[in-house]
Amino acid sequence: MKRIVLFASGSGSNVENIVRYFQDNPKVMVAGVLTNKSDAKVLDRCDHLNINGLFFNRHAFSKTDCVLDILKTMRPDLIVLAGFLWKIPKKFVAAFPNKIINIHPALLPKYGGKGMYGMHVHQAVKNNEETETGITIHYVNEHYDEGGAIFQAKTGVSQKDTPESIAAKVHDLEYKHFPKTIEKLLFES
Numbered sequence: 001m002k003r004i005v006l007f008a009s010g011s012g013s014n015v016e017n018i019v020r021y022f023q024d025n026p027k028v029m030v031a032g033v034l035t036n037k038s039d040a041k042v043l044d045r046c047d048h049l050n051i052n053g054l055f056f057n058r059h060a061f062s063k064t065d066c067v068l069d070i071l072k073t074m075r076p077d078l079i080v081l082a083g084f085l086w087k088i089p090k091k092f093v094a095a096f097p098n099k100i101i102n103i104h105p106a107l108l109p110k111y112g113g114k115g116m117y118g119m120h121v122h123q124a125v126k127n128n129e130e131t132e133t134g135i136t137i138h139y140v141n142e143h144y145d146e147g148g149a150i151f152q153a154k155t156g157v158s159q160k161d162t163p164e165s166i167a168a169k170v171h172d173l174e175y176k177h178f179p180k181t182i183e184k185l186l187f188e189s
Contacts, residue, residue, distance in 0.1 A: 002186040003031045005076040007084035012042025014082035014174055019049050021179035028186060031074045036086055062089050078186055081140065085117055090142045100140040103178050105170045107152055108136040112145030122163040130157050133166060135173045137181050151181045
């Protein structure tokens with residue numbers, strides 16, 4: 001059985017989409033969800049989905065091996081960042097080489113880097129009058145949004161689009177492509 005561990009910082013809509021995608025697949029198990037926010041709505045989703053959810057603070061994440069040790073005991077085949085906003089420490093990348101992936105709400109390398117997430121990205125796309133945007137699923141390395149691209153999908157942007165309508169288009173791409181890409185990665189090796 002392939003094991004996935006999800007990291008999230010917010011509402012967890014991508015987490016729920018991934019859990020529901022794999023819930024009837026006997027070959028895949030979501031081993032748990034880890035979050036850096038004690039009030040993250042993803043924890044409520046975990047309760048409703050009967051998935052283990054765990055909150056950790058910055059000290060446990062980057063100053064000690066606490067979170068890393070917990071992660072190792074979960075034995076993930078793939079670690080999926082689904083709206084997780086902290087930079088992954090080098091020790092995680094070293095412990096799980098090419099096993100940590102992220103989804104970014106833009107066509108990297110555009111609109112990547114520290115502080116470029118969620119509505120910040122969609123507002124920048126709008127401000128720069130881009131004609132397309134999309135998602136990039138990529139491997140995680142020690143730099144924000146610089147790991148090798150695995151998959152990209154595009155959507156058009158019109159002058160009438162608002163940051164909110166751009167976000168809706170991007171979320172549709174995330175929901176459609178993220179679980180399928182995870183499944184492909186799990187069974188390629």
